[in-house]
Structures are given as structure tokens and as C-alpha cells.
Amino acid sequence: MKLVMFDLDNTLLAGDSDVSWTRFLIDQGLVDREQYHTANERFYADYSAGKLDMQAYLEFALAPLTRFSLEELNRLHQQFMQGYIEPMMTPRARAEVARHKAEGAIVLIITATNRFVTAPIAEAFGVAHLIATEAELKDGRYTGKSFGTPCFQAGKIIRLEQWLAEQGKQWQDFSETWFYSDSRNDLPLLQKVSHPVVVNPDPVLKAHADNAGWPTLLWH
Template identity: 35%
Template sequence: MNTKITTPSYLAIFDLDETLIAADSASLWNHFLVEKGLAPVSLLTHEHAMMTAYAKGTLDMTSYMTATLEPLKGKKPHIIKQRVDDFIHEVITPAIYPQALDRIEWHRKRGDHILIISATGEHLVKPIAAVLGINNVIAINLEQKEGIYTGKTTGILSFKEGKVERLKLWLQQQNHSYKGSYGYSDSINDLPLLNFVNKPFAVNPDPMLAMHAQMQEWTIMDWRHANNILR
């Protein structure tokens, strides 16, 4: 009787916003809601200020989620999903980096497992990941009561160190031993995650992450330009 020998695979971990897509999906979603008359214009002013803090690595994610989930409060998930599907078709699909698709396919051909970890709400991340053909997702979980969104989050927020905490919990639940891990992100906020993986890549990095990556001699991949690997 032949016993099949399974070679341990690698785990490829991708951030979503500004890494796989050329934008921040949550910000685009907020603009979409305002354009459709589903949220007040004041949401954009508030969000702009908070995103400035995000770029500096000083964002209070709890406050951000409270503000940006307000339009979902009291809504049924299937109603929001219909809007999200329209949003992805109109806004997100055109923003996917071709190089991101190439890199995902590179990992698939190697037999690696692929995971998206994002600090965006699961109502956006899961359907976007599905478009990319990725089933494994860690995102900020949204609270529901009696089948209705409450406008609150639940569990550990997958942001900064929270991404590593959620990843460790996810790994404990997997019936699989990985040979190692790749990590891809654009943001200094993901430094804990990039320090955690075996092979970190700075993709379209913000200035602070770019400097750190250069000092650590990490590979920098710029998918915003034709020559996409810099040293």
C-alpha cells in the first residue's frame, strides 16, 4: 500500500488595502455610502482626519470602527451584502493590482496556503477575498444581535499587534504544519505582522515602512510601477 507523503507548504499572508488593491477599501466604501445617500457627508470629514492618524501609526481603531460602522447599525447583513457586491463590482475590481494577482498565482503554483489579514471589517474583506479566490480571511468581526448589525465590533481587532494575536489563534485552529511564512504589507501599522513572519515583503510601502525595510534589507515590491522589485 502506497502512503502519500505530503510536503509541508508555506503560508502566504497578504494585507488587503494598498497592498492587493490600489486604495483603502474602507475609505472607498465610505465614499460609496455617501454617494448612494446611505451615510452623511460628515462621515468623510471625520474619516479623513482618522486616516491621517492611521498614516502616522497613531489611529485609535476602536473609534474608527465606531464611526464608520454607524451606517450599518440596525441593518440586516443580506441587505448590506447587496450593497457591498455592487461596491466591489463598481469600485474594487478595477483597483486590484495585476502584480498582486501574479503574486497570488505564484504562491498557488507552489502549493502555498494563502491568507488575507486586514484591519477592515469582515463585511468588506470576505467578499473581496472571494473575488481574489482566497478563502482564508482574518478581518475585524462585526457584532450582530438577532440578525441585525449593532454598529459595534466583537473580538480582537485585527490591527497592529492584534493581527499577530488573531493569526496565532487562527494557526492553532489549523490542522496543518507550515514550513514557513511569507508576509506582504504596505503599512508601518503592520510591522508586528511583518516581524512575525519568516519572509517579510514591503509592498508599495509608506515612507516609514520603506525606511524600516531598507534598514532591515527586506525586499521592497512596488506594484504601482512597471519595475516592481526594488532593493
């Protein structure tokens, strides 16, 4: 049995869904343009540099969800998918997902971005299993808080092992474990799987992959 995992942002997508969601909200006039643009760019720079304060970022990213009902959010997300996400779903990424599914592998997306943003994207890729950072819902509305371990850096391993336990499985149940990612932030999980694959890697990850002899793919 083979387990194949994909990071989402800048790996399966030719862009970042979390950053794009904030840009979408700005473009729709739903949040303050100057405040959110500046913060969005600062947090993304910290992420790219491997020094993101995840809790601070989650407070920023989840706060806008509290302003809308679930019905309103789902309507907004449909617009977001059409205008921002679908153009970032590259043929190469779709083909790689389809190839592993056709081989009978268990395929999942594992991402630091929250489940509200990412669940419809996973569905669009035809991926049934998603491990994402969880946003708290209470009485049918988002609270602006996260819960559980953020699915970020070494937290991806924690969340993955929790998911495996829920499925009644362990690492050793798989003959092969694959993980595709673009980011230095994913080095903990890349180093744990039997088949690490880097996709359009950042400079730090590229240097590590070159040194380790990991395959590098250029999808976008």
C-alpha cells in the first residue's frame, strides 16, 4: 500500500490559497485594503523565510471568517474558487494526482492553510482526504480561533500521525510514503517519508534537495 501526500500552496497550486483568500476579500471590499494587504505581505514574507509566527498569523487569517454566516462564506468561496483558485490548478498537478490515484495509492492533501479555504480545493482536485489547520465553529459561526495542532512544520507530522491512528493505520503499514512540497517549512515531513519530491522549491529547499539527491519537479 502506498501513501501519497501533497502540500497545497505553491505545490499543487501555482500560488498560495491563503494569501489569495485575503486578496479576494480585499478586492471584494470586505476588509480594509491597506491594513490587510500590508499584514498579508508581511506574514507571507515571514512564511517564506521560515520564521512565521503561526499563532499570530491564524489570528489574522481567521478573523474575517467571524463576520459572515456559513451561507455567506460558502457563496464567497464559490466566487473565490472561480476567480482565483481554478486558474492556479495546473495540468501537471492534476495529472500527478490522477496518476497516483490510478495506481491505487491513498492520496491526501496536507496543508497549513485552514480547512474552510482548502476543503473545496481538495474536492476540486478529486482528493478525498485532507489534513488542514482547523478553524473553530461554534453555534454555526466561526469564532476566529483555531483548535488542535496547526498543520505547520513539524505539526504536519503530528497531525498526520493522528489521522493515521484514526484510520487504524501506522507508518509501517505502507510500502512507500511520498510527499510533494515546495517549502523549507515542510522539511520535517519530507525527511520522514521514503519518497520526498520537491516542486518549484524555495532556495533553501532546493539546496537541501540537491544535496540529498531528491527529485525536483517544475510544474509552474
